[in-house]
Amino acid sequence: MIEIDNVVAGYTAEVDILKGMTLQVQRGEIVTLLGPNGCGKSTLLKSIAGFLRPRSGSIVLESKDVSQVPVHQKIQKLGLGFVPQTENVFSSLTIRENMQVGGHFMSDADCKQRMQELCTLYPVLERKFNAPASSMSGGERQILALARALMPRPRLLLLDEPSAGLSPKMLQEVFKAIVQVRDKEGVTILMVEQNAMEALRMSDRAYVLSMGTVALTGAANSLMSDPQVRELYLGGRAA
Numbered sequence: 001m002i003e004i005d006n007v008v009a010g011y012t013a014e015v016d017i018l019k020g021m022t023l024q025v026q027r028g029e030i031v032t033l034l035g036p037n038g039c040g041k042s043t044l045l046k047s048i049a050g051f052l053r054p055r056s057g058s059i060v061l062e063s064k065d066v067s068q069v070p071v072h073q074k075i076q077k078l079g080l081g082f083v084p085q086t087e088n089v090f091s092s093l094t095i096r097e098n099m100q101v102g103g104h105f106m107s108d109a110d111c112k113q114r115m116q117e118l119c120t121l122y123p124v125l126e127r128k129f130n131a132p133a134s135s136m137s138g139g140e141r142q143i144l145a146l147a148r149a150l151m152p153r154p155r156l157l158l159l160d161e162p163s164a165g166l167s168p169k170m171l172q173e174v175f176k177a178i179v180q181v182r183d184k185e186g187v188t189i190l191m192v193e194q195n196a197m198e199a200l201r202m203s204d205r206a207y208v209l210s211m212g213t214v215a216l217t218g219a220a221n222s223l224m225s226d227p228q229v230r231e232l233y234l235g236g237r238a239a
């Protein structure tokens with residue numbers, strides 16, 4: 001689905017944040033990026049999305065090199081969806097209006113049909129359809145952010161810390177919504193998470209990043225049961 005090969009990227013000419021990042025995500029997988037603060041997880045997502053162009057290396061999406069393609073083209077034409085960590089819904093707009101923003105490039109009829117599909121998948125959206133997003137809980141807002149990104153039927157969804165700021169109960173609801181979209185719509189998911197153990201439980205594989213490169217990778221199950229990984233990256237918690 002996506003192959004990232006030796007990507008180098010940074011925000012200023014002097015400093016590389018990604019220092020030769022290589023990873024792959026297969027179609028239909030849920031893959032999580034873990035690692036300490038500042039290791040480059042969000043920067044990698046921004047590079048894949050097209051907010052930041054790599055200095056070198058390649059990003060190949062469904063056999064097409066998209067390294068230099070800007071974000072709006074990836075969303076409109078190449079089947080990419082992106083949910084940023086913050087400011088991911090418009091609080092003063094209703095749920096319907098937020099979803100319409102996601103359907104900006106779609107015809108009115110298709111946009112309407114897609115809103116219905118997503119309201120069936122996530123009933124909370126239908127219940128509050130004409131209420132402002134400011135009336136939603138943190139978890140509900142994350143589900144709305146997910147739905148907005150899903151409007152144009154992306155094939156690859158990038159999620160930056162979907163559980164940020166959520167209670168354990170809301171986290172479970174949001175993770176369930178993520179698994180649902182993979183299971184019911186076949187969307188491939190690459191996400192950044194700080195809640196490492198919970199994220200591994202719902203992932204197929206994970207990459208642990210360190211200082212702009214991949215330190216470790218493996219199946220989620222084997223990472224969770226590796227004592228050294230637990231000690232170093234999962235706070236020493238038992239699986």
Ligand SMILES: Nc1ncnc2c1ncn2[C@@H]1O[C@H](COP(=O)(O)OP(=O)(O)OP(=O)(O)O)[C@@H](O)[C@H]1O
Pocket residue numbers: 011012017035036037038039040041042043044
């Ligand atoms: N817009 C920016 N301009 C300049 N430097 C930035 C910018 N965004 C991030 N950085 C720097 O890039 C490095 C990697 O940041 P990034 O946000 O990718 O880390 P992260 O692994 O996602 O961290 P966290 O878990 O804290 O969100 C950090 O040193 C950060 O200060």
